[in-house]
Amino acid sequence: MKTLLIGEYREGKLLDSTYELLGFASQLGAETAMLLVGSESQLPAYGGTLYLADVAACAEYNPDLHKQLILDAVQKENPDYIVFLHSSYGWDLAPRVAASLRIAQVSEITSIVEGGFEVGCCNAKMRRTVKPNSVRAVLTIQAGAFPVLQPGGAPQLQKVSAAGSGTLEFVGYEPAEKKDVDLGKAEIIVSAGRGIGKKDNVPVIAALAKALGGELGASRPVVDAGWVEHSHQVGTTGQTVSPKLYVACGISGAIQHLAGMKKSDFIVAINKDKDAPIGEVADVLVVADVMQFVPALTAKLS
Amino acid sequence: MKLLVCIKQVPDLESRFKPNAEGVWYNETDLAWRMNEYDEYAVEQAVQLREKLGEGTELTVLSIGPDRVVEAVKKALAMGADNAVHIQDPAAAGKDPWQIASIIAAYAKDKGFDIIFTGMQSQDRGSAQVGVTVAEQLGFSCTTTIVGFECDGGNITAKRELEGGIKSVVKMKTPALVTCQLGLNVPRYPTLPNIMKAKKKEITAIPVADLLKDEALATTASFHPPAKKGGGIVLEGDTGVLVDQLIAILKDKTAVLR
Numbered sequence: 001m002k003t004l005l006i007g008e009y010r011e012g013k014l015l016d017s018t019y020e021l022l023g024f025a026s027q028l029g030a031e032t033a034m035l036l037v038g039s040e041s042q043l044p045a046y047g048g049t050l051y052l053a054d055v056a057a058c059a060e061y062n063p064d065l066h067k068q069l070i071l072d073a074v075q076k077e078n079p080d081y082i083v084f085l086h087s088s089y090g091w092d093l094a095p096r097v098a099a100s101l102r103i104a105q106v107s108e109i110t111s112i113v114e115g116g117f118e119v120g121c122c123n124a125k126m127r128r129t130v131k132p133n134s135v136r137a138v139l140t141i142q143a144g145a146f147p148v149l150q151p152g153g154a155p156q157l158q159k160v161s162a163a164g165s166g167t168l169e170f171v172g173y174e175p176a177e178k179k180d181v182d183l184g185k186a187e188i189i190v191s192a193g194r195g196i197g198k199k200d201n202v203p204v205i206a207a208l209a210k211a212l213g214g215e216l217g218a219s220r221p222v223v224d225a226g227w228v229e230h231s232h233q234v235g236t237t238g239q240t241v242s243p244k245l246y247v248a249c250g251i252s253g254a255i256q257h258l259a260g261m262k263k264s265d266f267i268v269a270i271n272k273d274k275d276a277p278i279g280e281v282a283d284v285l286v287v288a289d290v291m292q293f294v295p296a297l298t299a300k301l302s
Numbered sequence: 303m304k305l306l307v308c309i310k311q312v313p314d315l316e317s318r319f320k321p322n323a324e325g326v327w328y329n330e331t332d333l334a335w336r337m338n339e340y341d342e343y344a345v346e347q348a349v350q351l352r353e354k355l356g357e358g359t360e361l362t363v364l365s366i367g368p369d370r371v372v373e374a375v376k377k378a379l380a381m382g383a384d385n386a387v388h389i390q391d392p393a394a395a396g397k398d399p400w401q402i403a404s405i406i407a408a409y410a411k412d413k414g415f416d417i418i419f420t421g422m423q424s425q426d427r428g429s430a431q432v433g434v435t436v437a438e439q440l441g442f443s444c445t446t447t448i449v450g451f452e453c454d455g456g457n458i459t460a461k462r463e464l465e466g467g468i469k470s471v472v473k474m475k476t477p478a479l480v481t482c483q484l485g486l487n488v489p490r491y492p493t494l495p496n497i498m499k500a501k502k503k504e505i506t507a508i509p510v511a512d513l514l515k516d517e518a519l520a521t522t523a524s525f526h527p528p529a530k531k532g533g534g535i536v537l538e539g540d541t542g543v544l545v546d547q548l549i550a551i552l553k554d555k556t557a558v559l560r
Contacts, residue, residue, distance in 0.1 A: 010464070060470075063444075086430075088446075088465060105429070105520070107430055107431060122319050123426075123428075125527075126526065129523040133520055174470070176467030212558065223485075237467050266552075279534060284537060284551055286537045
């Protein structure tokens with residue numbers, strides 16, 4: 001079995017998540033080759049074949065050109081699987097490759113199982129086992145689901161390029177909003193989720209954070225709704241945190257949120273839904289109405 | 303300009319999901335249905351563009367599924383779409399993303415749409431494939447996960463959301479497809495007068511067999527709950543008791559309570 005792994009590179013750097021692709025291929029027991037649109041000054045610690053396209057010529061985001069590079073490498077390598085991370089780069093590019101080759105794509109794989117690949121569904125509450133019908137398939141793997149594997153060594157470089165300019169013009173990056181709270185350093189974080197019901201209830205969660213001597217965090221829907229500033233957002237598109245204690249109040253536990261907090265030392269979730277996916281990572285799940293339980297807890301601690 | 307927005311009706315995600323008889327998707331009984339959240343942002347963005355462009359612009363909303371999906375279609379019409387297409391398919395849930403995309407592309411290919419809006423993914427299936435695959439099949443420019451959108455004539459400037467809160471800015475020309483991320487805008491609630499107006503808007507029904515020629519490229523072998531990792535303690539009962547139990551656990555297992 002053979003895999004073509006599509007590495008990731010952003011703002012002039014090879015992304016560490018690239019090594020998760022190698023962890024996946026290792027679990028699959030597959031041979032590997034890699035393709036990267038990057039630069040020779042940022043090569044992965046990997047001894048296999050690396051198809052390297054120059055980022056100066058192909059841009060960090062140019063899906064038409066990147067797709068062409070991948071299709072060329074597929075011709076040379078004849079892989080069983082073309083593997084991406086399920087990231088803003090991978091979920092954008094993978095379906096283009098799958099459609100061009102008219103082959104199956106299995107999205108956001110969480111594990112390799114008997115008879116196929118397991119993926120999350122229904123907001124991560126349930127799982128599906130999916131099997132490609134095509135001989136070859138495109139796969140995207142969930143960020144953090146497979147171990148980082150850094151084999152070491154120097155790649156056997158094959159420099160490649162793509163013709164044309166593509167239909168999209170990549171203008172540049174806009175930096176993340178400035179953080180007035182550095183949650184990365186907080187020892188205790190108490191986060192509010194959609195389950196708190198309304199903006200007026202945010203102070204109740206903030207009061208618990210204060211009683212515990214911690215900082216206020218929030219899930220994405222709460223930030224999108226304008227209840228809490230973006231600088232407090234925990235998750236893939238916010239801050240990644242690992243405090244000694246993380247208290248999730250009314251947070252169901254979307255994958256993007258879990259990825260940002262599951263490395264916390266101790267996790268308490270307060271949720272009325274016993275089946276909420278936050279329960280998968282919680283050390284303690286308190287099944288209760290968050291707006292009844294939190295004030296009672298705060299009162300007892302104060 | 304001709305605009306299309308594609309929407310899916312999904313169950314309330316707070317529901318408890320049980321496998322269906324075949325064990326490959328959820329059992330649909332006792333579920334409450336709503337418009338896929340990502341698609342609400344797609345509809346809102348399409349309606350905002352429709353309003354900006356005014357006369358001469360037509361916004362069509364499309365949904366695939368059994369008769370129940372007409373409820374979601376009506377909401378999009380009440381939000382401001384001009385007309386609708388219901389592709390009738392009682393077995394839509396059993397189709398893979400390639401087939402769903404093929405149905406949409408088969409409908410759209412000779413209609414002259416300038417911009418197609420979709421959500422970045424569905425909340426129930428979550429493959430994040432359909433929008434991009436439609437664009438590939440139609441030969442449209444495409445970008446995904448947008449949190450910013452501007453359209454000036456045939457030129458689109460979109461902001462994509464990346465990991466860690468950074469955004470990338472992308473320009474492209476129509477015809478184009480964008481997949482919309484949460485937070486792109488603030489989806490409106492349909493007002494009562496607009497709900498009444500929407501009742502007069504045309505919903506064209508097309509049987510799926512007229513549009514779908516392709517076989518599935520992937521098969522769902524099973525639908526099941528995640529394996530319980532174990533180790534986590536579940537506390538249930540009276541609030542006062544729960545508070546004491548939790549404080550005792552925190553004192554025992556963490557060093558943060560003094």
